[in-house]
Amino acid sequence: MLKVRFAPSPTGSLHLGSARAALFNFLFAKNKGGKFVLRVEDSDRQRSNKELTAEILEDLCWLGLQWDEGPYFQSERIDLYKKYAENLLNEKKAYLEGEAIIFKVHPQKIKINDLIYGEIEFDTNVIKDQVLMKSDGSPTYNFACVVDDYEMGITHIIRGDDHISNTPKQIMFYQAFGWQIPKFAHIPLIMEAGGGRLSKRYGATAVGEYRQRGYLPEALINYLALLSWAPAGNREIVSLSEMLSKFSLSRINKTKAIFNIDKLNWLNTQYIKESKTEKIARLCVSFLQKDELISDSYDFSHLEKVIDLFKGRLKYLSQISEIAAYFFLPAKIEYSEEAKQKIKKLDKRIWDELIKQWENLDDFSTENIERVCREIIAERGIKGAEIIHPLREALTNMAVGPGLFELISVLGKEKAVERLKCITL
RNA sequence: GGCCCCAUCGUCUAGUGGCCUAGGACAUUAGCUUCUCAGGCUAAAGGCCGGGGUUCGACUCCCCGUGGGGCUACCA
Numbered sequence: 001m002l003k004v005r006f007a008p009s010p011t012g013s014l015h016l017g018s019a020r021a022a023l024f025n026f027l028f029a030k031n032k033g034g035k036f037v038l039r040v041e042d043s044d045r046q047r048s049n050k051e052l053t054a055e056i057l058e059d060l061c062w063l064g065l066q067w068d069e070g071p072y073f074q075s076e077r078i079d080l081y082k083k084y085a086e087n088l089l090n091e092k093k094a095y096l097e098g099e100a101i102i103f104k105v106h107p108q109k110i111k112i113n114d115l116i117y118g119e120i121e122f123d124t125n126v127i128k129d130q131v132l133m134k135s136d137g138s139p140t141y142n143f144a145c146v147v148d149d150y151e152m153g154i155t156h157i158i159r160g161d162d163h164i165s166n167t168p169k170q171i172m173f174y175q176a177f178g179w180q181i182p183k184f185a186h187i188p189l190i191m192e193a194g195g196g197r198l199s200k201r202y203g204a205t206a207v208g209e210y211r212q213r214g215y216l217p218e219a220l221i222n223y224l225a226l227l228s229w230a231p232a233g234n235r236e237i238v239s240l241s242e243m244l245s246k247f248s249l250s251r252i253n254k255t256k257a258i259f260n261i262d263k264l265n266w267l268n269t270q271y272i273k274e275s276k277t278e279k280i281a282r283l284c285v286s287f288l289q290k291d292e293l294i295s296d297s298y299d300f301s302h303l304e305k306v307i308d309l310f311k312g313r314l315k316y317l318s319q320i321s322e323i324a325a326y327f328f329l330p331a332k333i334e335y336s337e338e339a340k341q342k343i344k345k346l347d348k349r350i351w352d353e354l355i356k357q358w359e360n361l362d363d364f365s366t367e368n369i370e371r372v373c374r375e376i377i378a379e380r381g382i383k384g385a386e387i388i389h390p391l392r393e394a395l396t397n398m399a400v401g402p403g404l405f406e407l408i409s410v411l412g413k414e415k416a417v418e419r420l421k422c423i424t425l
Numbered sequence: 426g427g428c429c430c431c432a433u434c435g436u437c438u439a440g441u442g443g444c445c446u447a448g449g450a451c452a453u454u455a456g457c458u459u460c461u462c463a464g465g466c467u468a469a470a471g472g473c474c475g476g477g478g479u480u481c482g483a484c485u486c487c488c489c490g491u492g493g494g495g496c497u498a499c500c501a
Contacts, residue, residue, distance in 0.1 A: 009501045041501060048501095100499055117430070126428050126497080134499035141501045165429060165496040186430090188494090193436080195493070223437095226450090230438055234449045253431095253438080256494060260436050263451045273464090313463050388460040400462035 002034030004156050005149070006060075006067070009041040010052040013206035014059040016259065017160060017190045017198060020224040024187055025158045026065045027225075027247040037152055038067035041145070043074040043081075043138050059207040063217050064240055072152070074144050081139035084147050084177070085132040093176045099135040103143075103173070110168040115185035115249045117161070122168040130169055142166055146173040154182055158249075161186040185249050188228050188256045198259050214287060214317020216275070219268040227257040237270055265315040273312045281307040284320045291321035293328035305410045309402040326396040327411060331418035339393040343423060346390035350376060354391070355420050364413040370405040395419055 006022040008014060029036040038060070042048035057071065085101045088094040094103045110122045132143045139147070149157065164186050174181045190198045198205050204213070210220055221240055231238055231246045238246070272280060281304045288294045294303070306327045310320060326333065335343065357372045358364070373391075377384055392404050395416060401407060408416050 007501090011501070044500065097499090102499090120429070122429075128497085131499045136499075138499085140499070145501090160495095161430070162495055166501095168429095188431080191494075197494085226437060228437090232439085234439070236437095236450050255431060255438095257438090258436060260451070263437065266451055269464095312465095383460095385460055392461070398462090402463090404460060 001153065002029065002032050002155050003037060003153050004029045004034060004158055005037040005039050005070075005152065005154050006065075007039040007041050007145070007148075007159075008056050009044075010049060010056060011044065011047040013052065013208050014056045015198070015205050016207060016210075016224065017205075019059070019063060019065075019207050019220075020190065020227060021158065021160055021187060022060060022065050023063070023221060023224055024229075024247075024249075024252070027243055028156065028158060028185075028249060029068075030244045031247045034155070035068045036065075037072070037154065038070035039072045039074070039148060039152070040070075041074050041141070043078070043141070043144050045075065045138065048075070055208060059211070062211055063207065063221055069152075072148070074139075074148065077144075077148070078138065080151070081144050081147050082133060082137070085139070085143065088132065088176055091176075094132055099137070100131055101133040103130040103132050103176070105129050105172060110171050112167050112171065112184055114164075115156075115183055116252050117164070117186055117254055120164065120167075122165075124168060124172065127169060127172075130172075142169050143173060146170045146179075149182060150174070150177070150179045156183045156185060158185045158187065161188050185252075187252055188254060190227055191256045191258045193258055193260070203261065210316075212318070214283070214314075214319070215264070215268050216271045216317075219264070219271040222271070223264045223267050226263075227259070228253045228255070237267065269312070269315055272314050272317070275311075277304050277308050277311060280311055280314075280317070284317055287318045287320055288328065291325075293321055293325055302410075302412075309407060309410060313402070323398075323401070326398070331415055332422040332424075333397055333419065335393070335397050338399070339397050342390050342393045342399075344390075346387060350380070350387060351394075351420055351423070355417055358413060358417050361413065364409055364416075366403075366406045366409045369408050373405070394423055 004025040006018075006025050008018055008022075026036050028034070038057075040053055040056075042053065060067070085094065088103065089096065089101055094101050096102070105124055105127050107123075107125050110124060112120050112122075114120055130142065131140045133139055148154075167184055167186075171181055192198050192202055194202065204210060207220070211217070218240065221243075222238055225238065225243055226236070229247075229252050231243070231251070281300065284303070284307060285294070285298070288298075288303075289296075306324055307320075310324055313323070314320060353376055354372070357376070358369070361368050361372065373387065374384075377387055388404055389399075392401065392407075393399065395408065395411065411419075
């Protein structure tokens with residue numbers, strides 16, 4: 001039975017790099033009909049915490065990376081590690097140093113055949129004796145990892161390439177126990193544009209932050225997959241189910257990949273655009289509520305109309321509050337200096353004319369609104385832009401936005417008329 | 426310092442000795458579309474780190490150099 005695992009440590013939020021490791025494990029397992037195990041490496045009691053653990057599991061679910069087995073917690077398995085360490089002690093493969101149990105390293109050459117990097121050789125002469133159990137009774141990472149991987153029947157270890165140099169240490173433990181050594185596949189790390197690993201210094205690194213900004217999980221997954229991996233045939237937009245069928249370790253690069261927010265944004269926009277309006281509207285509710293633009297009771301079908309207007313223009317969902325606020329604000333709004341200047345340019349009589357005409361419209365449709373506007377333009381012999389720009393500013397306090405006439409229609413007769421009546425400069 | 430790994434447009438990548446005059450995507454620039462912005466469409470610019478080999482032929486194989494990264498904890 002093919003079995004892989006994802007083993008996050010709850011000493012921080014789920015990092016994009018970890019999420020990608022989880023993704024590749026998930027894809028590999030599902031592609032081969034294997035099992036995906038989740039193990040929480042919380043053996044360091046001081047630095048681990050429960051809230052973080054819950055958050056990590058939630059993020060994995062949000063990404064759609066459901067595990068088949070677990071979660072196991074290392075903190076609940078301390079006796080097991082101790083038992084195995086004592087076995088090595090009894091066999092004189094380890095020795096005591098104070099309270100700690102130390103593994104004796106013997107000189108040898110260790111070859112690993114990495115599924116991604118190929119053959120790598122290490123000389124254990126450069127490796128010190130390894131701590132198995134610390135003086136405080138907790139196991140070290142490398143030791144607990146090997147015991148667990150053995151106990152859980154892990155056949156393939158897919159993890160970040162920062163673990164390459166841990167591999168020979170772990171192999172020595174497998175040898176000491178006489179256990180079968182699993183296959184290793186190390187994936188390149190995600191790097192920062194300025195060099196170095198992806199860090200908080202330059203932007204969000206936690207999956208949760210992207211969720212909070214309104215990135216769609218399918219977009220984030222798609223982007224993460226494209227880092228170091230590419231399906232055949234110049235494809236960019238690839239769904240999780242498509243990845244499942246196309247995934248293979250042999251198509252993973254050895255090269256580190258630099259994180260690029262622009263491409264993530266582009267992908268997210270694509271996914272938002274392709275999503276059903278109803279779905280995006282539903283997701284936008286929490287952002288609009290957080291920014292106090294809508295309350296607990298709101299008109300969902302109206303919200304859907306608003307979302308339709310903006311669906312293709314959002315890089316991420318939380319932008320909705322900023323660019324669509326005027327749909328939810330009261331009729332009277334505060335104008336920027338720039339808006340005031342533009343509004344002033346239009347003759348007072350035209351404002352009055354617009355209000356009158358709109359009030360007379362039975363059907364406040366995009367077409368009717370445009371017709372009315374075009375008639376005024378023709379009668380006065382002015383250019384379209386001369387009325388359209390001031391009108392946009394008067395209604396939205398913005399210079400940019402969706403098509404003006406459909407925007408007005410969605411805004412609704414009542415609010416549009418009232419807002420024009422409320423103009424104060 | 427020691428050990429290990431890596432190297433194609435700015436970025437993600439395709440490429441597994443002739444299909445390469447190196448393809449695609451993001452970003453950039455220009456034109457068109459339009460009430461604005463975004464979008465869409467069209468086009469442009471942009472790369473095989475350097476040097477030696479091997480070969481009839483190297484982006485592709487080998488060596489050296491250079492650059493980048495990782496590890497070197499009683500952290501994970």
